[in-house]
Amino acid sequence: MNSTFIALAIGLFAGVMAGLCGVGGGIVMVPAFVYFLGMDQKSAIATSVAVIVPTAVLALTKHAQSGLIQWPVFWPTAAGALLAAFFATGWVQKLSNEHLTKIFAVLMILVGVSMLWRKP
Numbered sequence: 001m002n003s004t005f006i007a008l009a010i011g012l013f014a015g016v017m018a019g020l021c022g023v024g025g026g027i028v029m030v031p032a033f034v035y036f037l038g039m040d041q042k043s044a045i046a047t048s049v050a051v052i053v054p055t056a057v058l059a060l061t062k063h064a065q066s067g068l069i070q071w072p073v074f075w076p077t078a079a080g081a082l083l084a085a086f087f088a089t090g091w092v093q094k095l096s097n098e099h100l101t102k103i104f105a106v107l108m109i110l111v112g113v114s115m116l117w118r119k120p
Contacts, residue, residue: 006036011051018055025052027111030104041097041104 014028026048033044063069092100 003037010036014051015055018059025049025055026104027108034101041100042092045092045100 010029010032013032014025017023017028018025026045029048029051030041030044033039033047034041039047060069095103
């Protein structure tokens with residue numbers, strides 16, 4: 001199957017998940033890039049982050065227009081995330097694809113289990 005078509009399908013699914021659940025970037029795209037496009041973990045992470053930028057700008061605009069963004073929470077969270085992302089991108093370069101895959105898998109399991117047992 002054509003890799004452009006597969007990438008488009010991954011983007012569509014990630015966009016739906018982002019719109020409905022607030023996830024889609026790493027949770028959907030990283031494993032899809034690895035399994036369906038044969039990317040190594042590091043390239044999948046980097047490509048996912050690159051795709052998130054235009055997606056986030058569009059979503060931010062629409063959510064800001066609807067008044068759903070909690071700005072007092074946004075600013076310190078964004079500052080912390082920017083600082084952590086700066087250092088984490090350096091760690092990606094130092095860690096092996098195997099270690100990154102295991103870290104990602106553990107994160108997905110922990111998030112999934114916590115969501116299953118969390119009361120709404």
